[in-house]
Amino acid sequence: MNTDSKDLxxxxxxGAGIAGMGAAxxxxxxxxxxxxxxxxxxxGGVLQSQIIGxxxxxxxxxxxxxxxxxxxxxxxxxxxxxxxxxxxxxxxRFLWQATGIRAVGGLKDILFADxxxxxxxxxxxxxxxxxxxSGEDESVSAFLSRRIGLEATEKLVDPVMGGIYAGNINRLSxxxxxxxxxxxxxxxxxxxxxxxxxxxxxxxxxNFKGGMSELGAAFEKEYADELKLNTPVxxxxxxxxxxxxxxxxxxxxxxxxxxxxxxxxxxPSYALAEVVQDQKVRELLKALPxxxxxVDYFQVDEAQLPVAGFGxxxxxxxxxxxxxxxxxxxxxxxxxPKGVHTLTVFSNATRLEEVQQELExxxxxxxxxxxxxxxxxxxxxxFELGYLQWKKQLEEALPEGMKLAGNxxxxxxxxxxxxxxxxxxxxx
Numbered sequence: 001m002n003t004d005s006k007d008l009x010x011x012x013x014x015g016a017g018i019a020g021m022g023a024a025x026x027x028x029x030x031x032x033x034x035x036x037x038x039x040x041x042x043x044g045g046v047l048q049s050q051i052i053g054x055x056x057x058x059x060x061x062x063x064x065x066x067x068x069x070x071x072x073x074x075x076x077x078x079x080x081x082x083x084x085x086x087x088x089x090x091x092x093r094f095l096w097q098a099t100g101i102r103a104v105g106g107l108k109d110i111l112f113a114d115x116x117x118x119x120x121x122x123x124x125x126x127x128x129x130x131x132x133x134s135g136e137d138e139s140v141s142a143f144l145s146r147r148i149g150l151e152a153t154e155k156l157v158d159p160v161m162g163g164i165y166a167g168n169i170n171r172l173s174x175x176x177x178x179x180x181x182x183x184x185x186x187x188x189x190x191x192x193x194x195x196x197x198x199x200x201x202x203x204x205x206x207n208f209k210g211g212m213s214e215l216g217a218a219f220e221k222e223y224a225d226e227l228k229l230n231t232p233v234x235x236x237x238x239x240x241x242x243x244x245x246x247x248x249x250x251x252x253x254x255x256x257x258x259x260x261x262x263x264x265x266x267x268p269s270y271a272l273a274e275v276v277q278d279q280k281v282r283e284l285l286k287a288l289p290x291x292x293x294x295v296d297y298f299q300v301d302e303a304q305l306p307v308a309g310f311g312x313x314x315x316x317x318x319x320x321x322x323x324x325x326x327x328x329x330x331x332x333x334x335x336x337p338k339g340v341h342t343l344t345v346f347s348n349a350t351r352l353e354e355v356q357q358e359l360e361x362x363x364x365x366x367x368x369x370x371x372x373x374x375x376x377x378x379x380x381x382x383f384e385l386g387y388l389q390w391k392k393q394l395e396e397a398l399p400e401g402m403k404l405a406g407n408x409x410x411x412x413x414x415x416x417x418x419x420x421x422x423x424x425x426x427x428x
Contacts, residue, residue: 009033011426012250012260014233017045018414019405020266021219022421024226025073030426035258036223037250039232043223044216047414052371055342056335057297058212059374061414062326062344065203069422070415077218079208086205090331092309095159096318096362101307104156115155123149124156128190135186139385143174143182147191159313163324164412166291166346166380168316176383176410203415205310207332212414231256233275236263238399246401261428262401266421269408270378276402284394288408293379296355297371298343304365305330305341312362321349322358342371381408 013023016038027034036043046060063086064070074083094101097115110116110124127148140161144153153169161169165177174182184194208214220227235251248260265272273285311326326344329336336342349355352370360366391409398404405421 007258008247009035009258009260010428011035011262011264012037012248012258013264013266013421014250014272015039015045015266015406016043016216016219016227016229017266017406018047018215018418019407019421020045020264021215022073022418023264023266023403023405023424023426024219024223024421025076026422026424027426028223028226032426032428034226036227037231037233037252038227038229041230042213042216043219043227043229044213046376047212047215049211049213050372052297053299054337055297055299055329055371056211057342057344057372058207058328059295061212062328063205063207063331064212064414066206067203067415067419069419071204073418073422074215077215077222079214079218082208082210082214084207084209084332086207086310086331087333089308090205090310092307094307094309094312095156096312096314096320096322097155098318101312101362103307103309110156117151120149120151120155124152128192130190132185132189135182137173137175137385137388140169140172140174140178142170143178144169147185154317155315158317159315159324162316163311163313163346165382166293166323166348167382167384171382171384173383173385173387176387205331209334233267235277236275236402237277238401246399248401260401262403262426264403264405264421264424264426266405268378268406269381272404278397278399280397281394281399284390284397287390289382289384290378291380291382292348293376294347294349294355295374295376296345296347296352297373298345298359299336299340299369299371300343300363300365301367302339302341304363304367306363320358321347321354322362323347325359325362343368380412383410 010032011027011034013020013036016036020036024036048059050057074080093104095104099115102115103109130147144157158169181191188194188197231252233250233252237249238246239249240246248263250258269285269288273282276282308330310331311324313324314320314322323346328344329342345355347355403424407417409420
């Protein structure tokens with residue numbers, strides 16, 4: 001690929017993670033002259049997979065709830081024959097409560113739950129008769145405690161929010177992470193009516209035969225002419241032109257420079273903050289908090305698993321370091337040797353011993369082996385109270401010709417982050 005400084009691209013995409021891939025896909029569809037620059041030696045960002053002892057491990061996202069756009073992208077990359085859906089057993093979901101591991105697959109599991117008091121059940125099931133709130137933003141905890149009661153919020157909703165965002169429900173914004181429910185309360189008067197009137201569209205839980213990293217590998221082949229790896233951006237400079245709007249000068253290492261009419265930053269917010277020149281934009285980007293996350297991978301004999309399903313989530317009220325346990329080789333076939341399973345354990349622990357001790361308590365066995373550990377210092381952006389105002393300020397402060405894509409814009413699922421890049425208006 002010729003990146004001589006005389007070249008002028010319609011679009012330059014910074015970052016070849018799933019958001020950057022989406023932006024590149026859209027640029028190609030529009031017939032634009034574009035290039036994608038990635039700091040690492042591979043595309044895919046946090047979508048990383050590795051085989052250790054015949055165990056297939058995903059270090060970033062462990063699956064994807066596939067949307068129509070995502071499925072079209074899979075087909076675009078020629079990966080349809082590598083696409084795998086979750087097993088029937090993955091429909092089984094569990095919580096670790098004070099009474100032990102308990103199923104939460106349906107209404108019956110909650111109605112007869114021994115971990116939820118009579119008062120807690122009454123508050124939960126009388127939700128349709130609860131008065132609607134003011135509509136102002138509030139924390140997830142405040143919103144749901146008002147609607148379904150504090151006990152159900154802490155024991156049922158908190159572990160789900162922790163599993164998705166690794167965050168604190170006392171700080172997460174209900175208007176962001178529970179947007180549909182928050183709006184549904186105002187429109188229909190209750191969460192139950194919202195579910196009936198506007199039910200969630202079903203999505204296939206999916207992965208690939210070789211793990212989620214197959215997306216990045218396929219992108220590298222399909223976009224070989226536009227993709228440049230091992231090229232971290234160092235500085236972004238906007239230069240005004242009198243004839244046709246501003247032009248961007250993007251500086252890389254070793255004196256390499258390219259010009260672009262538009263920039264799509266698919267970098268994490270904290271990474272973009274290091275290279276953008278606008279002081280206000282830089283300060284806003286740096287202000288967004290991220291939650292750290294430790295991920296440990298264990299091998300456990302199949303006979304030692306007390307339950308089999310997609311995973312087990314843990315309420316913060318349990319006082320544990322473990323936030324959740326995914327059973328990757330139960331959810332997707334062919335990911336572990338015969339007779340054993342792979343467990344992916346998410347926690348806020350600092351030491352392996354802490355994780356292993358709690359996992360032994362959870363499973364009732366000490367017969368396990370740690371295969372690998374991955375520490376993400378900035379794993380998941382936190383959409384806390386005030387986030388919507390922060391996002392509005394950021395959008396208003398963005399220089400002309402700069403567009404953003406990524407999980408910090410409000411959605412963290414793989415398919416949604418892909419759409420954050422693909423849905424951009426990149427027309428000249």
